[in-house]
Amino acid sequence: MTNATLRRSQLVVPGNDVEVLDHAAASPADEVILDLEDSVRSSEKTEARERIVDALIENDWDDKLVSCRINGLNTRWWYDDVVTLGTNAGEHIDSFVLPKTDSADMVTGLDFLLTQVEVNAGLPSGSIGVEAQIESALGMSNVIEVAHAEERLDSLIFGPGDYSASIGVGGLTTGHSNLYPGHYWHYALSRLVHAAKGAGLQAIDGLYADFEDEEGFQEACNRAKMLGCDGKWVIHPKQVEHANTVFAPTEEQARLATQITEAYEEARREGQQTATFEGEIIDDATFRMAKNIMERAERAGVL
Known part of the structure; x- marks a missing residue:
């Protein structure tokens, strides 16, 4: 693994909630991801951008990584997400999370725009990384090419919700299932891990939706760690400590x-x-x- 930065826990918070954004800055999570995609309604995306810019500037993020999940490249919002955030608060952003990454070309497209934004904002070239979220059968089929797409890539992230819909799984839970006799995401995570480590990237497991099920979450962390994952998405503060503990050696x-x-x-x-x-x-x-x-x-x- 060439990237030495800890990503044991990636706390994902909605970009349209000022109070939650402020609290996230004080979280013990290794990384906070300020979300503009699924957790923000279409009518609130423009306002959420401005709230994220304010939160990035006004809060102290020095003890953790801070990233922003932009909208997918198949939407009308992603361009303004990158330009607005990169131009106004790029010096506070460690990476952009690219959702629904289906091909290496999508990473290259984001890289091209980011390069122009960095130049115009006076930022060092390549200073903002990219974390590619794999959320579809097509993305998983192309994951090796995605992992080698651009030098600014930091990690690959598994997105179990959209991936479930993409492959037509039989359950309605996100991130886990008791209906399958074994590790539900063994193949998907293993494939993602091999692609990531072959390119010198970190591999991050996706969310576990039932944040009240601490035992189930810890088991999911243990399984992901055994497959080679470096960390896991968390959607509630109570999950952070478990992830930080499991993904660090005793x-x-x-x-x-x-x-x-x-x-x-x-x-x-x-x-x-x-x-x-x-x-x-x-x-x-x-x-x-x-x-x-x-x-x-x-x-x-x-x-």
Whole structure:
């Protein structure tokens, strides 16, 4: 994973609610996503843009990433979303989330406009990243090409709601289901993770709609982590702590990873062909896994 920024929790908040926007700035979430798409009605999108600009300027976001989910490229709002936010508050924006990303061309189109906005606003080229949200069968089919589309891409995000509608699933829940005997989104998440990691991007699991079901949410986080996800969308503050905990190594994992790394490096310094730890051989793959855990633990404050 080349992008070292923590995205264990991505708190999504509606862009038309001033009070919620202000509270989001104080959230312990690693990233806050100010939404202009699904959570904002058509009649309120223009006003919501201005509210987001004000919130970006007036609040302190220094301890977290802040992103804005624009409207899809098949709508009449996305152009003004990018120009208005990038021009007036671009220095406060870490990335734009591109919903319903179906092809690499869509990422390239957003990249082209963003480049012009950055130039006109006096921002460094490429300073605003892009996070591509995969929400359809077509997008999932093209996810590898999407992952390699542009250098400003930071992550791929799974969107289970629209994806469910796209493939015609049998349930009406978003982000989970008790009707399927196994991990409901195993294939989709695994495919997205492989595409993301092959391009050096982070992979983020989508929302879990039942925010009162803390046990179910934690189980969803655990499953996503085991598949290689780096974090998860959260739609309620009570989900943030669970996501931050699950997607960070435990102190014991960090300790073991440190010991394995030290044993491997010491063996190499001494010219030994084989490194061992507690009677087990440490191969190159184990060493790389241990280094990844150490890096995540350091970023999460565990080490």
